[in-house]
Amino acid sequence: MKPASFKYHDPRSVKDLVGLLATLENKKLLAGGQSLGPMLNFRYVMPDHLIDLNRIPELAYTRAGADTLEIGAMTRQRALERSEDVRRACPVMVEALRSVGHIATRNRGTIGGSLSHLDPAAELPGVCALHDATLTVSGPQGTREVAMSDWGVSFMTPDLASDEVLTGISLKTWREPHGHAFVELARRQGDFAMAGVGCLVALDANGKARRVALALIGVTSTPTRLSAAEKSLTGTDLADDAIRAAAAEIDKLEALADAHASAAYRKRIAGVLLGRALKTAVARARTPERRQ
């Protein structure tokens, strides 16, 4: 099996990359290649030009600030998994990464590739939604920022023009003590999730939910925050009836259906996963020493 012929470009800087984006037609950007590689082999895509981002060192970094975690688009998933910055500032990402493919795919796969491909079942876009990420995009027109809530335009379609590239991601981290959890259900370890839920919870002095964030993957066409469920849980003691009421919000969503799971099944398990994620996150919020 081999892809159709293409011309290979390996720019060494973002400046050179943007120059290529401005001039080349029918091009594809190659990040980790764990989705694009198969698409090329199947000739599902047949670009005239393949622009390899792997030789642009300025696109791979993690920088932890007081309330932010900045990540370069070409930072590999395995590097994030091993990063002390990520473990401290965004432990839910480390937990989510365990379900991202397998070690061999995480060794190549990048966060920017995952966000640009935007598979509805992908974990990292869900984590970016959970942490209210801001994405930086560059192109011949200059640089612009996109909120994660606006990034998913439709099924596997991010707000990214054909002459643009995602260069960096900035997550808003929680300075206050909180618990986290990322849980999903897939047919086997590392397979595409039929549903997955990411959760952050901060408790007040009385053990009630002061702040809640919930993100859902694999169910809707783009990763989504469960804002109504977050609102209904805030201020409660996160008991079973409050969790049930929050999970009921999932029933109102328009869910994907495919050979792996019907829309009804996806919503059903998403509700169960929401409960599990909340319980784990609350338990971790109550035992701060386990948080890291």
Place this chain on the structure above:
Amino acid sequence: MIDRRRIKVTVNGVPHTREVEARRTLADFLRHDLGLTGTHLGCEHGVCGACTIHLDGEAVRSCILFAVQVDGCEITTVEGLADSDGTLHPVQQAFRDHHGLQCGFCTPGMQMTVTAFLAENPAPTEQEVREAISGNLCRCTGYQGIVAAALDAAQKLKAR
């Protein structure tokens, strides 16, 4: 429109310089251009793990990498595991001892996955081993022997 590039790679300690077409996958480069047919191709779209090799020490799938991407890199294939006198690597010996080979098709990918995994996690639990090989498919469905081999190899490697 045929785009060719000259690349330099070191495979199992031996340097090679070759001209390759840009669309040449790393797996095809290893098998057809260098004659290293130990690396197997199952699905050719990054699902089965049979083509797993080490790229600069990390396990990766060679069917969804292009040879042009590894210019300047160091590669180890299954042919590079045993000593030059033929003494098997502890992981290979353990596969033999625990009936982890079976038909042999998934073996190169399994062994490259397990060697990289044990280098990073020298004392894994059975569950961790199962998770580590979750990206490698064995259609003899004899994962039991493979898991036993990986756990035994971990012990043997620790003792070395």
